[in-house]
Amino acid sequence: MxxxxxxxxxxxxxxxxxxxxxKKEVLMTIDGKPVYANxxxxxxxxxxxxxxxxxxxxxxxxxxxxIDYKLKIAEAETQGLDKESTYKSEYSKYRDxxxxxxxxxxxxxEELAKEAYERGKEDINxxxxxxxxxxxxxxxxxxxxxxxxxxxxDRAVKGEDFAQLAKTYSEEPGAKxxxxxxxxxxxxxxxxxxxxxxxxxxxxxxxxxxxxTFGYHILKVNDRRSKMPKIAVSHIMISDKKGARTFNPEERxxxxxxxxxxxxxxxxxxxxxxxxxxxxxxxxKLNAFTKGDLRAPxxxxxxxxxxxxxxxxxxxxxxxxxxxxxxxxxxxxxxFEQQKESLEKRVxxxxxxxxxxxxxxxxxxxxxxxxxxxxxxxxxxxxxxxxVLKRKWIMNPIPNDMEKTLFTIGDKKLGYxxxxxxxxxxxxxxxxxxxxxxxxxxxxxEFETENLKDYFKEHLEDENEDYAAILTEYRDGLLIFxxxxxxxxxxAKNDSIGLQEYYNKTKxxxxxxxxxxxxxxxxxxxxxxxxxxxMLAEGKTAEEIKTALNTDDKxxxxxxxxxxxxxxxxxxxxxxxxxxxxxVYPNNDSFEVVNIxxxxxxxxxxxxxxxxxxxxxxxxxxxxxxxxxxxxxYKVEVDKKALKHLKKELK
Numbered sequence: 001m002x003x004x005x006x007x008x009x010x011x012x013x014x015x016x017x018x019x020x021x022x023k024k025e026v027l028m029t030i031d032g033k034p035v036y037a038n039x040x041x042x043x044x045x046x047x048x049x050x051x052x053x054x055x056x057x058x059x060x061x062x063x064x065x066x067i068d069y070k071l072k073i074a075e076a077e078t079q080g081l082d083k084e085s086t087y088k089s090e091y092s093k094y095r096d097x098x099x100x101x102x103x104x105x106x107x108x109x110e111e112l113a114k115e116a117y118e119r120g121k122e123d124i125n126x127x128x129x130x131x132x133x134x135x136x137x138x139x140x141x142x143x144x145x146x147x148x149x150x151x152x153x154d155r156a157v158k159g160e161d162f163a164q165l166a167k168t169y170s171e172e173p174g175a176k177x178x179x180x181x182x183x184x185x186x187x188x189x190x191x192x193x194x195x196x197x198x199x200x201x202x203x204x205x206x207x208x209x210x211x212x213t214f215g216y217h218i219l220k221v222n223d224r225r226s227k228m229p230k231i232a233v234s235h236i237m238i239s240d241k242k243g244a245r246t247f248n249p250e251e252r253x254x255x256x257x258x259x260x261x262x263x264x265x266x267x268x269x270x271x272x273x274x275x276x277x278x279x280x281x282x283x284x285k286l287n288a289f290t291k292g293d294l295r296a297p298x299x300x301x302x303x304x305x306x307x308x309x310x311x312x313x314x315x316x317x318x319x320x321x322x323x324x325x326x327x328x329x330x331x332x333x334x335x336f337e338q339q340k341e342s343l344e345k346r347v348x349x350x351x352x353x354x355x356x357x358x359x360x361x362x363x364x365x366x367x368x369x370x371x372x373x374x375x376x377x378x379x380x381x382x383x384x385x386x387x388v389l390k391r392k393w394i395m396n397p398i399p400n401d402m403e404k405t406l407f408t409i410g411d412k413k414l415g416y417x418x419x420x421x422x423x424x425x426x427x428x429x430x431x432x433x434x435x436x437x438x439x440x441x442x443x444x445x446e447f448e449t450e451n452l453k454d455y456f457k458e459h460l461e462d463e464n465e466d467y468a469a470i471l472t473e474y475r476d477g478l479l480i481f482x483x484x485x486x487x488x489x490x491x492a493k494n495d496s497i498g499l500q501e502y503y504n505k506t507k508x509x510x511x512x513x514x515x516x517x518x519x520x521x522x523x524x525x526x527x528x529x530x531x532x533x534x535m536l537a538e539g540k541t542a543e544e545i546k547t548a549l550n551t552d553d554k555x556x557x558x559x560x561x562x563x564x565x566x567x568x569x570x571x572x573x574x575x576x577x578x579x580x581x582x583x584v585y586p587n588n589d590s591f592e593v594v595n596i597x598x599x600x601x602x603x604x605x606x607x608x609x610x611x612x613x614x615x616x617x618x619x620x621x622x623x624x625x626x627x628x629x630x631x632x633x634y635k636v637e638v639d640k641k642a643l644k645h646l647k648k649e650l651k
Contacts, residue, residue, distance in 0.1 A: 027646065028067070028638040030074055037646050040066060042469070044650065059647050063638070071630040073476055076483035087478055094474045099457045100348055102467060108359040112352050113343035117336045119187040124198050125223040127162055127180040129170040132215040136438040149209055149216040156206045162220045171215070186227060192351045194219075228291050232329040233303050234266060234284035239275040239321040246561045253315040253322035258555040260312055264524065266326055268588035272522070273558070275321065288331050299323060357449060364452045365409070368459075373405035376419060376444055377437070383420070386436055388427050395424040407448065409455050414447075422447045487626055492619040502618045503607045509617075510610045512565065515600040516577060519561040520570060521545070521593045528556050529584040529591035536581045536595055563600075 027037040044062055081087055129152055133145035152169050156162050166172075166180030187195065197210040197219050207219040236256055240249040256269055267283030274280040291300050296318040306313060306327035313325040336343075348356055364370075379402070387393040398416050405415045423443055433439040461468045492499065503510075519542055523529040528549060535545050542559050549556045564571050572585035572592045582594040607614060 025642045025645065026639055027642045028636060030070055030636055031634050033074075035070060037642050041646060041650065059643075059650060063643070067636055068627055068630075069476075069480070071627070071634055071636070072480050072483055074634055075487075075630055076479035079483065079486070081479055081482045081486070084482070087482060090478055091475055095457065095471060098467065098471060098474070099453070099460060102460055102464065103360050103364075103453065103456060109344050109347055109356055110340075112347045112355065113340060114336060116187045116343050116347065116352075117339055119195070119199050120339075121227055121333070122199075123184040123186045123225050123227055124221060125184045125225075126182055126198050126201075126219050126221045127166060128172070128182060128194075128217050128219045129156075129162075129166045129180055130172040130175075130215055130217050131169070132171045134215070134434075135213065136433055136435045138435075145216055146209070149218060153206060153209060153218045156218065156220065162206070181222070184223075184225070188346055188350060228304060229333060230288045230290045230331040231303060231327065232288040232331060233286055233306075234270065234326045234328055235276070235279065235286060235299075236266070236270045236274045236284055236324045237276040237279075237321050238273070238323075241321065242275060247559070249322055250315070252558070253324065255550070255555040255558055257312075257315050257324055258553070259524065259558075260324065262524065262554060265589045266312070268590070272588055272590070284326070285328065288329070296320065299325065303327065361449055361452050364456050368410035368455065369408075370452075371408045373407050373415075376406055376416070377440060379404070379416065380419070380423075380440055381437060384423060384436065384440065388423065388439060389433055389436060391427045391430070393424065393427055395420050409452060410459075412451075412455055414451055418451075419444065419447055422450075484623075488619050488623050492615060492622055499615060499618055500607065502621060503614050506614075506617065507604050507607075510605040510614065512600070512603050512605055514566045514577065514602050515563055516566065516571075516594075516596045517563050517598040517600065518571075518594050518596045519559060520572075521595070522558040522560070522587070522590045523549075523593070524556050524590060526584055526586075526591045529593050532557065532593045533581055533584065536593070 024036040024038045026034045027040050028035050040063070043066070044059070048062070076082065129149070131145045131149045131152075133142055137145070148169075152165055156165055163179030163181070166178075167176050170180050172180065185198075187199075189195070190198065191212050191214075193210050193212050194217060197207040197217070198221060201207040201219055201221045203221050203224055205221060207217075207221075210217045210219070236253075238249045238253045238256070252273070256273060259269060260266060270280050270284030274284055276284075279286055289300070291304065294300055298316055298318045302313045302316040302323075303325050306325065309327055309329065311327050313323075316323045316325060347353070383398070385393055398420060403416055405413050406419055407414055423440075426443060426446065430439065430443070433442075461471065521529070521532045521542075523532060531549070532545055535548070540548075542561065546557060546559055560570060562570070566575070566577055571594065572587045575582060575585065575594055577596070577599060579596050579599060582596065585592045585594075
């Protein structure tokens with residue numbers, strides 16, 4: 001959609017910087033609000049290659065694009081879209097995500113990523129026994145659970161059958177059936193303490209006792225295997241979801257498979273018949289993948305069963321349709337540097353993040369200065385009632401004489417009242433707790449971490465120009481999307497009467513080219529194509545020709561009936577448009593004969609046939625009128641002197 005692409009481009013066009021703006025040259029004002037030359041220069045240099053219209057690539061042309069963008073931002077703010085809860089939520093999420101790139105620039109993240117990379121080279125098959133106990137359990141329950149798992153471990157170490165012990169004692173659901181076997185797993189599949197135990201235990205040995213949020217575990221490692229390498233394959237796909245097909249998809253894929261066995265070119269058949277248009281133009285070639293990357297396990301399994309380069313699978317059924325797969329390449333293992341970015345992202349988002357968080361908290365404390373104040377627990381254990389466990393605690397004001405400072409970060413103090421407000425708001429979304437003290441301890445850790453990070457983020461915008469610019473890009477991009485969605489896209493989508501009227505005024509722009517109702521016969525040889533010509537001249541039907549020329553073991557002809565525009569890719573290039581049986585045309589590695597039943601003259605397409613295109617054009621029409629209104633609504637004044645300076649600098 002043209003409008004959406006414009007938003008994506010323009011989302012990169014804001015890059016507003018907030019540093020020392022009073023010292024910058026004002027390029028223009030919108031209703032008196034300044035827009036600085038430095039901002040325009042930044043986005044012009046950064047995004048010039050994204051602008052497709054040549055007339056907008058010079059300074060004056062680009063300035064008009066930039067002004068339109070700024071007017072949309074102004075209108076979004078006028079309509080209060082920056083106050084909407086959905087906008088605030090999205091912006092906050094992105095701010096948190098972006099700041100992580102600066103918060104987690106610490107070697108502890110890289111070390112954990114390197115550990116994950118090394119572990120990721122192996123899959124582990126393990127069994128485990130679980131005795132449930134959570135972190136809130138009373139000490140006697142925790143001790144009882146520990147003693148129980150210790151007793152089981154002692155028996156396992158002495159040689160008792162691990163699977164039988166799991167069936168008898170493990171409190172994991174399904175353990176009686178599985179004997180505790182977890183199958184193969186790899187890095188990031190399990191909680192981090194469990195993963196540590198698995199990777200630090202040798203094959204055949206019993207792990208030490210490990211504590212997780214689920215309880216106490218012991219593991220027995222059954223096997224280790226090297227992780228599957230990435231592979232590259234090509235495929236031919238026949239969709240079974242393409243509406244009313246004029247042929248049977250399963251029958252078609254089997255015909256193509258037979259033709260491949262006969263020696264027909266995989267690339268040629270993919271280009272000519274595959275329904276995966278993106279790969280068809282490349283002869284069926286797909287991007288490299290490993291197991292788990294695709295949303296089609298049947299496809300992955302069939303691909304990995306191919307042993308030698310060039311091997312071809314039998315037809316495989318997936319949720320997308322029917323496939324024939326050819327193994328093209330087995331790729332070497334990726335280096336740590338190649339995977340570093342994605343590994344570090346997973347480290348900072350998973351349960352390893354606790355390790356990173358502690359390290360980062362210490363880093364922030366050292367950077368800005370941190371001073372611990374009064375302990376929270378003695379006061380809050382009495383002040384907060386047990387209603388908090390039901391998420392119904394109501395905060396009462398803390399008396400002035402009882403107010404204490406919990407900690408100070410930089411020039412910011414956080415006290416009892418701040419923590420009380422945090423508890424009141426956070427209680428509704430906590431996990432269930434049994435013990436109030438455990439809840440208060442966890443909430444305090446969250447409270448301290450949140451305020452440390454907030455302090456860091458607040459000062460990061462002042463300290464880091466790139467961060468501030470990227471953050472503003474995203475903010476403006478969200479507002480542009482929202483204002484366009486409200487005023488253009490949804491308006492056009494919901495205005496069926498207006499859409500019909502627009503189509504009536506512009507239907508001359510939506511025309512069918514000349515079309516033919518035809519049956520295309522694709523033969524494996526020129527001689528067979530000539531035989532098809534002869535059979536058609538004798539009045540044979542498509543089914544009779546198919547029966548005569550194809551056998552169970554050999555497919556010599558594929559038949560595709562339909563209604564085709566004269567330049568459609570299914571028709572052979574240079575086809576002479578006249579009723580009757582055509583001459584033989586070579587097409588890739590096949591030979592085609594077309595039996596044209598009827599020729600349809602060019603004509604108008606109905607609204608239903610071109611609704612998507614008409615809707616897009618209608619949106620463009622609404623947007624053009626809307627932009628005229630914005631230019632009238634807001635006063636834009638360009639400083640000619642500043643513009644002249646800018647042109648000179650950019651040249």
